[in-house]
Amino acid sequence: MKHARTASLFVLSAIVASASLLAASGCGTVNTTSTRTAPADSAIDAKTRVNDLFQEIFLSAKEVRMNRTKGGPMEVQVDVENNGFSYRTFAYRFDWVDASGNVLQSQTSVWKSTNVPSGGSTVIRSVAPTDAAADFRLQIRRADT
Amino acid sequence: MRTTTIAASLSLAVLALAACERARYVETGSPEGIISVNDVDFQDILKASSGMLESLGETGVLKTAKHKPAQLIIGDVVNDTSSRFDVGELTYRMREQLVNSGQAAVVTTFGNTPEDKQAQEVLRREKFLKGETAEPLPDPDFSLTGKITQVKRTAGDTKQATYTFRLTLTNLRTGMEAWTKTVDMTKLGNRNAVGF
Known part of the structure; x- marks a missing residue:
């Protein structure tokens, strides 16, 4: 009994x-619905060095696009997806480099925080500080929660 | 008994060490910094300044000026929040980038309350010695003004504050708004915390 x-x-x-x-x-x-099935015309290849495996699993950069803005400097847009089961908070920073690969000191290169709900995505973007910027570097760090 | 006492003391010491955080340097604007629910933090000012500069760059409004680089006067930016900070933290960062990269030149000798009164006097004296009577002062293209506002709400113990930074660039030849931008920051929580 x-x-x-x-x-x-x-x-x-x-x-x-x-x-x-x-x-x-x-x-x-x-839940996200999109009509786009192929990468954008301005999509470019990017490589990631993974130091935080959990970040790579749950937060991933799906597409990287680069365009020249109306004003002249380059703009980069990165789609970040959250494949995890919880809200993810992360900080990111873009550093711009010139054609020679030298980092351009700029007041726009600051850490910014944002969050993505589970299954959702967000677009993080940056505009280069001057027309001389040719490429960028993106750092992402996630919060522990 | 003695062993137990030593073990307990050691445990307490370890706990005390873990609880107190020693002062250390962190990168200015780093996400590790303190996040205040009811105040504008330094990170917020840096983010706002970055957002404004990016917008100015992508619209290319400064390139439409008569002068190359565009001549700019920094007007009033009103802090209409309950948080005390110097709005110069925002505008000086923007100036630094715009002036040092050659996108704009800030006129500091314009108007009745110039930023640099002494330089204005020197200009006037030079003009006087040359026998010119017209005002020798520069001819700015744009004027930058703005406002920082807040909206605060609470639900039980939870507080939410949205700080909005807004700047406007007025074309001084037409008197019309040439560019405007708002950057919002919303913080939620019941107490201040150290970031991540």
Whole structure:
């Protein structure tokens, strides 16, 4: 009798735990619909050096685009997707470099924070400080939470 | 008994060490910095300044000026928030980049309350010695003005504050607004915290 009661208590706990998990994973999760199936014309190849494996798994840069703005300097847009089950907060910083690869000192190269809901994506962007900027470097660091 | 006492003391010492954080240098504007719910933090000013400069660059408005580089006067930027900070932290960062990169020249000798009164006097004296009577002062293309506002809300213990930085560039030849930009920052929480 005591054994049967323990077993039913265990099953009940398992059901409650599963329901909580399902509710938690669904809370704030974003479903995204897009008509675009191919990379944008301005999409470019980029390489990433991974130091934080969890960041690579849950936060990923899906597409990198570079364009020249109306005013002259280059603009970069990076689509960042959150494939994890929770809200992700991260900070990012763009540094611009000239054609020789030298970093251009700029007041626009500052750390900015943003967050992405589970399953969602965000576009982080930066405009080069001068027309001389030819390329960029992006650093991303995630919050622990 | 003695062993237990030593172990307990050691544990307490370790806990105390873990609890106190020693002062250290962090990169200015780093996400590691303190985040205040009810105040504008330095990171916020840097982000706002960066957003404004990016917008100025991408629109190319300064390139439309008569002068090359564009001549700019820095007008009033009003801090209409409950947070105390010098708005010069915002405008000087913008000036630094615009002037040092050759995109703009800031006129500091214009008007009745010039930024550099002494330089204005020198200009006037030079003009006087040459026998010229017209005002010798520069002929600026744009004037930069702005405002920083806040919207605060609470729900129970949770506070939310949105700080909006807005700047406007007026074309002094037409009197019309040539560029405007707002940068918003929203912070939510029930107490200040150290970043990540």
